[in-house]
Amino acid sequence: MRDRRTLILNFKNYAEILGAKSLELARAAERVSSVVDVEIVLAPPTPMIGAVASAVNNRVFSQKAEVGIVGQSTGALIPESIKAAGAAGSILNHSEARVPPAGLVTTVPRLKSLGLEVCVCGQTPREVRKLAALSTEYLAVEPPELIGSGVAVSKARPELIEDTVRVARSAAYHGRILCGAGIVSGEDVRMAVKLGVDGLLVSSSVVKAKNWDGKMTELALALQASRNP
Numbered sequence: 001m002r003d004r005r006t007l008i009l010n011f012k013n014y015a016e017i018l019g020a021k022s023l024e025l026a027r028a029a030e031r032v033s034s035v036v037d038v039e040i041v042l043a044p045p046t047p048m049i050g051a052v053a054s055a056v057n058n059r060v061f062s063q064k065a066e067v068g069i070v071g072q073s074t075g076a077l078i079p080e081s082i083k084a085a086g087a088a089g090s091i092l093n094h095s096e097a098r099v100p101p102a103g104l105v106t107t108v109p110r111l112k113s114l115g116l117e118v119c120v121c122g123q124t125p126r127e128v129r130k131l132a133a134l135s136t137e138y139l140a141v142e143p144p145e146l147i148g149s150g151v152a153v154s155k156a157r158p159e160l161i162e163d164t165v166r167v168a169r170s171a172a173y174h175g176r177i178l179c180g181a182g183i184v185s186g187e188d189v190r191m192a193v194k195l196g197v198d199g200l201l202v203s204s205s206v207v208k209a210k211n212w213d214g215k216m217t218e219l220a221l222a223l224q225a226s227r228n229p
């Protein structure tokens, strides 16, 4: 597993990054991650996965993955297609793309069998404790009410991050623990890392920023500075 801290940038489907504008954001992320010692993983909209993966060196994750057969399965975002597009992994069970538990149990091993990494998301420490058993590379907690709010989970719900880290580690989870929702500043990042996470999931504060390079640099520098020596 990589030693660097991780920032997963979920582009979502914001108007600011649709189509070729995703490539501009991806190039900005590549510039920042070439000077700051933090990995910025990119999660562009589904139709842009292949183009982004070919345009930059950053690893690309899909925003979700679905079960569906290779062959006659119309529209499903299947793991094999994610891999063929050049992605390195997938976010799974995001609050905006929830997956029933039975779906997770089949999708996670299928992604892993293809060599794809998984960032599985939960909304509460209780859910995270169950998700830890999937042994994904990343385990993230995001309280849905703070997503897109501009109010950081690390400031508004510090106990939720501490509880998540505690239950994940007590469930013998050895991957990286992330948090997200409302992260807008370097200070939010520093607080989150102090509470025990290894990285962050972020979206609106970057995507909607007037200066993408500047906002990503602020967040990434805070993450880099919090690295253990």
Ligand code: G3P
Residues within 6 Å of the ligand: 010, 094, 142, 146, 147, 148, 149, 150, 180, 181, 182, 183, 201, 202, 203, 204, 205
């Ligand atoms: O996937 C990350 C996301 O849900 C956080 O969104 O806009 O609160 O940074 P945002």
